[in-house]
Amino acid sequence: MLLEKSFPLAEEPQALLNRVIDNVKKVYLGHDDVIEKLMIALLSGGHVLLEDVPGVGKTVLVRALASSIDGLFKRVQCTPDVMPSDLTGIRLFNQRKAEFEYRPGPLMCNVLLADELNRSSPRTQSALLEAMEEGQITVDGEVIRLPKPFFVLATQNPYVFEGTYSLPEAQLDRFMFKLQLGYPEAKNEERLLEQTQGAIHPVNRLKPVLLTEELNALIQESSKVHIDPSLRTYIVQLAEATRRHEDISLGVSPRASIMLMKASQACAFIRGRGFVLPDDIKELAPYVFAHRVLLRHYRGLEAGDAFEIMKQITRLIAAPGLKYVR
Structure with a gap:
C-alpha cells in the first residue's frame, strides 16, 4: 500500500484520480478518452463492456486499472462450459465442523474482468445480472453482499460469432458504457514494442496508487x-x-x-x-x-x-x- 488511509485530507480528489489515470497510461498508450470513461463508470457505480478485435489491449487496459487500485482483482476466461457457480462460488460440507461453508467465487472481488463474455452460456451470463445491478449474489438461497466497490469490465469480440451467445438486451442494459478501442496510432504501437521487448510485461510492474477506502470516499463525493x-x-x-x-x-x-x-x-x-x-x-x-x-x-x-x-x-x-x- 502506497497511501495513508487519510482521505480526504491527504490529497485533493482530482490529484488522486489523476494518479490512477497516469498509472494506467504507463502501460496503455493512447485512447485517453477511453481511460477517462472507465474512471467515470468506476466512480458512478457503472460497468463497462469493451468490444473490439483481439489483440488491441482490452485485457491490458483492465489489468492496468485494476492494478492501480489496492483492491481484489479477479479474471474469468468465459467459455461455454463455465457454470454460474463458477462465478458465484459454492457451499461445501466441512466434515470436521459438520457444517456447510461458503467457498467464494471470482465475483467476490472489487474489479472483475469477464473476458470474452459472449462465449459463456446465457445461464452463466444471467448470473452476472444480480451482481451488476444489486451488488449481491445468491448462493443456495442466501443473499451475500459483494465488496465495495464492485466493478465489472467485460470484453467481447464483435466479429467472431461461432461458439458465442449474444448478450441479451437485459444484460446490455446493465452496462453503463459499451466502448471500442480501435487500433493504436503508429507512434504508440512503436512505443508498445519498446515496452514489451523485455521478459516481464510492463503491466506486471504496476503498483496500486489508490486505496479502496479512498475510492469509496471518491464515489460518495462524486x-x-x-x-x-x-x-x-x-x-x-x-x-x-x-x-x-x-x-x-x-x-x-x-x-x-x-x-x-x-x-x-x-x-x-x-x-x-x-x-x-x-x-x-x-x-x-x-x-x-x-x-x-x-x-x-x-x-x-x-x-x-x-x-x-x-x-x-x-x-x-x-x-x-x-x-x-x-
Missing part, C-alpha cells in the same frame, strides 16, 4: 456533484427522443437516464467541477444510450449506426442555457 433540474429535464428529453425516433424500434429505459445522470456527475467531478454542464451530457449520451436501443433493421441499419443516431439526437434536442451554476 454523487454530490450538483446537477441543475433543467439538466435532468434535458436527460429525459433525450431519452424520450429515442422512444419516438423513426429509426429506433425500442428506446432507452429509465435506467439509462439514471446512468447518464450519474455518468455526467462523475465526468464533472473528474474534471474538477462541482456542477454538471450541458456539454457533459451531450458528450456522454451516445456512449450511454447507443447500445441500449434496438434499430429498425428493415431500414438496412446496423448496430454501429445507433451511435450516429444518438449524436444526431443530441444535436436536435436543444440543451438548456444555465443562468447560474453552483
